[in-house]
């Protein structure tokens with residue numbers, strides 16, 4: 001039995017995001033397996049592979065910090081019930097590299113006098129600090145601002161931040177003028193010459209642009225992509241589609257000589273990132289398009305398809321399209337086993353063959369499940 005992680009923020013009632021904090025990791029993983037097995041019990045013939053466990057701490061490659069406090073004493077973390085800033089810079093589930101960058105960023109905010117946004121008063125500038133770490137320790141930092149008011153001071157003082165954190169490769173200002181409960185706005189202003197964070201994942205180099213989705217837990221993401229590659233390679237398809245492809249992790253992993261791979265994704269920055277990664281790797285047969293995966297037409301039927309939708313799942317329309325298609329193999333990677341089970345039930349022409357749980361989100365009851373489906 002593993003020792004449970006302890007967190008002062010959780011114990012003090014300051015932050016309750018990690019709902020399973022204090023539960024031994026083995027117990028968490030067993031409960032997730034039971035939960036997934038229960039939801040997918042309608043397919044008893046599918047073979048369950050051993051779950052891929054994660055490190056139970058320091059696994060998050062990304063910190064989304066709400067900024068509170070004052071320009072002299074900013075806080076990075078969350079807002080409490082009265083909308084006051086609560087410091088969470090020592091959060092134990094974010095990576096050590098992210099944690100180490102927090103104090104210099106807090107000092108920088110004070111130095112550049114960027115006034116934290118005051119939610120009840122609708123005053124101030126800095127709403128969020130978004131920080132992402134690549135496996136080689138490089139960082140992408142985004143300041144989500146109400147306006148460009150502080151930009152001059154940010155630019156002026158940036159050299160001191162870069163001197164302290166030379167691993168900062170991409171820094172941007174994101175503008176979110178509206179008073180609304182979203183993380184970021186549409187406009188991104190580059191503050192460094194580096195525009196993408198490079199993510200070396202055992203042999204595959206991904207480029208991450210600000211604003212594009214990347215899996216939260218890099219170790220588990222690599223496991224997920226490697227598993228998809230193994231299943232795809234077994235059926236040796238000549239044409240593979242990667243729907244909801246994000247920055248192209250699955251597509252780039254399954255690329256192989258003599259195989260065409262095409263990714264579809266709704267986010268334009270993510271598609272730009274994916275194209276950059278494919279061209280950087282010299283992969284001419286790996287292409288990407290901005291588009292709505294649910295509006296898919298199967299005029300040209302691929303030999304295999306990978307789908308990795310958001311929590312809402314594929315939905316009726318795409319399930320009906322896939323059910324009516326002649327695609328022999330589907331690899332479905334899902335962060336919500338409830339919608340996964342609904343979608344599989346909506347495609348009775350496919351039989352789940354193998355299932356594997358990937359613990360992308362330790363300390364919470366969330367997890368990723370990947371299923372290999374073949375045409376009956």
Ligand SMILES: C[S@@+](CC[C@H](N)C(=O)[O-])C[C@H]1O[C@@H](n2cnc3c(N)ncnc32)[C@H](O)[C@@H]1O
Pocket residue numbers: 213214215243244245246247248249250264265266267270291292293294308309310335
């Ligand atoms: C769970 S993420 C998967 C990303 C990617 N497969 C990866 O491994 O990083 C889901 C992705 O679906 C995209 N998305 C959401 N709705 C979509 C739609 N209707 N059509 C295409 N992409 C969509 C999101 O922008 C996001 O990048």
